[in-house]
Amino acid sequence: MLLTNLQNKTVRIWNYLKGDKSFSLQSRIYNSVCVVTIAVMVYNVPFSLALGLYDSVLATLVLIPLQFYLYYLSRFKGKTALSSVFLILIVNLFFAVSYSLNSGIQGSSLLSFSISYFVIIAIVPRRQYWFWTIVNISLVMGLIIWEYYHPELVSERYPTRADRFIDIASTYIMNIILTFSCLSYIINNYSLERVTAEASAAGLAQLNQQKNKLITIISHDFNAPLNNINSYLYVLSNRDLNLEDKKKYENELKRITFDTQNLLLNLLNWSKSNMEGISYVLEEVNLNDAMNDTLNVYQSIAVEKEIRLAYEISADTDVIANFELVEIIFRNLISNAIKFTPRNGIVRVFSSMSDGFHIISVSDTGPGIPSEKQIDIFTTDISPTFGTARERGAGLGLKICDEFVQYLGGEIWFDTIAGLGTTFSVKLPAA
Template identity: 25%
Template structure:
């Protein structure tokens, strides 16, 4: 047996396969009908929609076969995705690559195989629509054309499926945005208006302590409104594809200092102690605006979940070609049930230590903005004093 070589664009090909969000999903009627049609037209007992993953071939749809996957090293489809057109094997016993293959010598005892590559909209093969039989045979021209046409229909169905999933996510996000606008945004505005009315009506009779408390209340509500509006605007731009990414070598410390200065009112309001380790001036390949947005959101998150008199520590370091910017707080920490999905989608957010509302947009944006810069975010699960979030970015060196 001779296993197939890796595809020349294997990394990009695997990324394209994952983009379809189809691996390990349930059977779907629209795809099963195409597989059945391929089997009928080609006169074979087995037909498969086979997706070639890193170490396996996984069957999204199958006719005449109960197995859901096989190792990639024995997969006929691993050979087929290296071709630009139909890969047909009339009799496996006449080819040294397959005559002692376990799928030939054992079940399903393949003697005939024909696989049409499933080529994505970006021109990369993610698998095949294949037909298999335990008897030698050869497809005629009409059968070959039909298999090619059905393979294109498989890709069309996968694209439609992905489009529908994106629409569902957008609808879910939009519903969350409307909920935020109708509740979270209205609440701090109500506080600002209420306190402003009292100040307007009784400013001359209020004591200094009362004035200071009201000023703090107005400032607190204003900061909430600013953060929420900023996140909604950034989310909207991102959803509309209006985010332009320009990566360049950038020192992170000045970005941190600028953001700390912008957010000093929030720290002072809760008497939070901020420490910033400037021993290492790490330089990363980043988009300045996106990185400042991430830092601002991570700090706002730390402020929200850190109690009064608590502390937040910021540090950067370069490790093996990667710049890490860590923000650690002495707050309430991250609930276990959302820890693994913290940066991947809008998750339910807990209220802050002073009842600050959570709307789940900030960390979702941060995760997306990090990926746009070829980086990612992680949660330090060994940190137990609160939460420690780490932004990983490619080093400029």
């Protein structure tokens, strides 16, 4: 348990040092390189002291605070590109000086140029690869040629043969460790980025499929009622109808118009939440105020369908929510309840209190939800739905309800019994 806690704490510290996923992958790799470089420099101080390489110790002590500043510039100021250029220049300068002060080609500095090149390629954009490759090769070849013609300018700093072997061997091991660590980190992160990209692509493909399906439904659902409205208006204006037939046509026009308007509102809300995201202020909302307009509209529709709409929520029922979202949620739930309730049925809207939450329920006496459809009731599986009087919908309403209830910090669920009806319940924080 202690080991697990230590590992978790180490991971949290490392994630903080390199930056979270709000940083680009390149920035996280660069920040990791900075941290590792600082660690290597700190390690180099006592190691060089032990070998008597005092010039190397002095140079490292000067570079450590500079390296800290470059890390700060990238991690906390967001200037990764600027910081990386300075880091590359400083690292190359450091190894070039170290080469001349630490036995040249006979020392360990030449090995360090290979790991510095690997680090450079890991942190720079792809378009700069050739430039820094040429710089690295030119610098190393220049130092070797310079030493070849001026060997007296290169300092021999190893007190014993054993010191040279220890320095070169430890540098090689450090390079292998750094290469392995950096490569593993890069591969793991690219794998994670690929998985994330694939998931995003799958989500976009599904959204595109839903969009195509939605367009098909819209083309029918808007065309059919508009044709019906046009036909009814033609009949009303060109034929002499008795009062009963006229009222029948007017009621049918009212129902079709309202269903079409409700579909349009759902489409707008669904598009807004999926494309723009949801951004609403949460405040104290009185349920009666939020449902008043919806109840007035659906009361007349319920009467025409010979359904009793019973509203049983007290006037002082307040929730922490958003007025517009509450209105949308219960407009859809009440609309669905009336749509799927047969004539002479009852739709009830009532509430109860539980642990600081109001549970608002909308029940109907319809046929219930078939078991094969229950699992997908809140998904974006868009498909047309038909009520008991052939009222048509796009199947978006419940998905919108689910998204908006979650945004409000609540819960939504349903209970259904075949042949007896369905109850949808929404749990929202009480004011």
